[in-house]
Amino acid sequence: MNIWVYIDHFKGAPLLASWEALGLAKRLGNATAVLLGHPMEEAVQAAFEFGADAVLLADDPALADYRAEAFASTLSAAASAQTPDLLLFPTTSRGREIAAMTAADLNAGLLVDVTALEIAAGRVVATRPVYGGKALVRETCAVKPALVTLRGRAFPKPEQQIGRSGPVTRIEVRAEAQTTVEGYSTGEGVSLTDAGVIVSGGRGLTVFPGLDEKSAAARGFALLDELAAVLNGAVGASRAVVDAGHAPYAQQVGQTGKLVSPDLYIACGISGAIQHLAGMRTAKVIVAINTDAEAPIFQVARYGVVGDLYQIVPALTAALKKRLGRQ
Amino acid sequence: MKIVVCVKTTLPSEAQIRLEGGKLIFDNTPPVINPWDEYAVEAALQQKEAVGGTVTALSIGDESANVALKHALAMGADEAIRITDSALGALDTLATARLLAAAVQKLGGVDLVCFGRQAIDGDSGVTPAQTARLLGWPALTLASAVKIEGRRIRVERSIEEGRQIVSADLPAVLSVVKDFAEPRYPTFMGKRKADRAEIPVWSLAAPAPLVAWGEFAEPPRQTAQCEIITGASPEEIAEKLAEKILAEKIL
Numbered sequence A: 001m002n003i004w005v006y007i008d009h010f011k012g013a014p015l016l017a018s019w020e021a022l023g024l025a026k027r028l029g030n031a032t033a034v035l036l037g038h039p040m041e042e043a044v045q046a047a048f049e050f051g052a053d054a055v056l057l058a059d060d061p062a063l064a065d066y067r068a069e070a071f072a073s074t075l076s077a078a079a080s081a082q083t084p085d086l087l088l089f090p091t092t093s094r095g096r097e098i099a100a101m102t103a104a105d106l107n108a109g110l111l112v113d114v115t116a117l118e119i120a121a122g123r124v125v126a127t128r129p130v131y132g133g134k135a136l137v138r139e140t141c142a143v144k145p146a147l148v149t150l151r152g153r154a155f156p157k158p159e160q161q162i163g164r165s166g167p168v169t170r171i172e173v174r175a176e177a178q179t180t181v182e183g184y185s186t187g188e189g190v191s192l193t194d195a196g197v198i199v200s201g202g203r204g205l206t207v208f209p210g211l212d213e214k215s216a217a218a219r220g221f222a223l224l225d226e227l228a229a230v231l232n233g234a235v236g237a238s239r240a241v242v243d244a245g246h247a248p249y250a251q252q253v254g255q256t257g258k259l260v261s262p263d264l265y266i267a268c269g270i271s272g273a274i275q276h277l278a279g280m281r282t283a284k285v286i287v288a289i290n291t292d293a294e295a296p297i298f299q300v301a302r303y304g305v306v307g308d309l310y311q312i313v314p315a316l317t318a319a320l321k322k323r324l325g326r327q
Numbered sequence B: 001m002k003i004v005v006c007v008k009t010t011l012p013s014e015a016q017i018r019l020e021g022g023k024l025i026f027d028n029t030p031p032v033i034n035p036w037d038e039y040a041v042e043a044a045l046q047q048k049e050a051v052g053g054t055v056t057a058l059s060i061g062d063e064s065a066n067v068a069l070k071h072a073l074a075m076g077a078d079e080a081i082r083i084t085d086s087a088l089g090a091l092d093t094l095a096t097a098r099l100l101a102a103a104v105q106k107l108g109g110v111d112l113v114c115f116g117r118q119a120i121d122g123d124s125g126v127t128p129a130q131t132a133r134l135l136g137w138p139a140l141t142l143a144s145a146v147k148i149e150g151r152r153i154r155v156e157r158s159i160e161e162g163r164q165i166v167s168a169d170l171p172a173v174l175s176v177v178k179d180f181a182e183p184r185y186p187t188f189m190g191k192r193k194a195d196r197a198e199i200p201v202w203s204l205a206a207p208a209p210l211v212a213w214g215e216f217a218e219p220p221r222q223t224a225q226c227e228i229i230t231g232a233s234p235e236e237i238a239e240k241l242a243e244k245i246l247a248e249k250i251l
């Protein structure tokens, strides 16, 4: 089976979920990594090190900025000429969009945010969460090629083999696009969807004796930042604190925020409303810290502490720092 | 300016779902407009207020689609059209996009099509980009801020790394995320108008879907019950919890 994997990147730095897709492709057949952008040398090298058998490359200054139309046109042209059986993408904002447009160009089947995939009688059969994660559905695709976007962290990341390399074939660039990129304003830190560990805060973070809501939230998030730093993790938030203006929307986890599946999710002062659970219940290990023993978050958590996050979080940071030997 | 907003009727996120023999059984929570689409209606209305024009709401489906359409009317949309697929089959995202693109073309002279970022049932989030592609228009997805000047539309997009600022000429397709603006509540007058509205139905032919939904299954449950960590002091609790976390070998 001839499988292409779109390597999603931001300004040449690939997102982790791209390597997870490459790992799956290797298990299913022959894995060709597709890299579009500029400059791409380092990403090409990394694609081989994470297991690509071959690379298709469009490295061109006209692709230096991501524009969906140009990326999709370049990919569609190559795919209609070379007819891969299956195209995999990470479910990132760009992966979703390029897959959507390429499927429209090729009149191909599109399966989005898949968490398990198999080939049965030559057909792609995928499983994916629907209804905010309340059910899984099996989807089948009747035509070739199938385009599939994979949920981040649902598939294992392959080992990196330093120095590995392979053949690079250049593909034709189709740079025409109707959109113009005018600029970026980027945040810092680990992206939530890539993070292996997420420490999240909710409304419980906004109540501290003697402090107004804003100062309490600032103090609470500072504690979460320290815990996340020890764990090399990212900081998330519930909608309640995002709506109140204490955290940016980019940090919101849940049905109307990010869907995340980290290895460890630490929910601090979050009640566990169904819309919040929709975004994080697939985390491998969930830890809940909440003063209310009846909070629904404890129903999905593996470990729970019924207590005050302002006391537990700094103590946990200290305990982990000691054990992990990190500063 | 002629603005279209595409909306869908879904179950509210609080609705309970059970599984029986691979089929989904829903509780009888009344359906609502897909929550994301309220932001799309808000975006459409704000553009109309800024530059003038009309807002037409489109939805595909049986009569239940009128729930979303009437909500859009109650918020302030000028008209609503329900689209049925003449073959009445299941639709995949691409078939949905083909129907919507055909309806936009049939309307004629449309300058802007607004979508919510995704529907909370299928959770796909690809229909806006597919519709744009089929129309041959630029797709400005995940918009958190929008400004139209003359025939130019400028959008701030919410991406993993922060914001990307893009612009394009109209006509264009927009999908809107939550931090665009809180959607307005329907007014009393708006609700009355929506209740009385006769919603025309267009029957359009959709292609056969390429992707089909099969059986449903329960999502994996956390196997272990929650283990509550207790101790005499926060420090003691934290020490025990740290041990448990490290023993999971996930760090």
Ligand SMILES: Cc1cc2nc3c(=O)[nH]c(=O)nc-3n(C[C@H](O)[C@H](O)[C@H](O)COP(=O)(O)OP(=O)(O)OC[C@H]3O[C@@H](n4cnc5c(N)ncnc54)[C@H](O)[C@@H]3O)c2cc1C
Residues within 6 Å of the ligand: A201, A202, A203, A204, A205, A207, A237, A238, A239, A240, A241, A252, A253, A254, A255, A256, A257, A258, A268, A269, A270, A271, A272, A273, A274, A275, A276, A279, A289, A290, A291, A292, A295, A307, A308, A309, A310, B013, B035
């Ligand atoms: C259509 C729709 C979409 C939504 N989408 C999302 C979404 O994407 N993401 C999301 O998160 N929500 C979403 N919501 C909102 C959701 O329903 C909840 O309102 C929200 O998640 C509650 O946030 P919270 O847990 O921070 O606040 P609360 O529910 O107020 O919980 C605060 C918790 O903090 C605890 N607490 C208080 N003080 C302390 C302390 N000192 N130490 C420890 N614990 C403490 C309390 O016991 C309580 O359990 C959505 C709602 C709707 C209707």
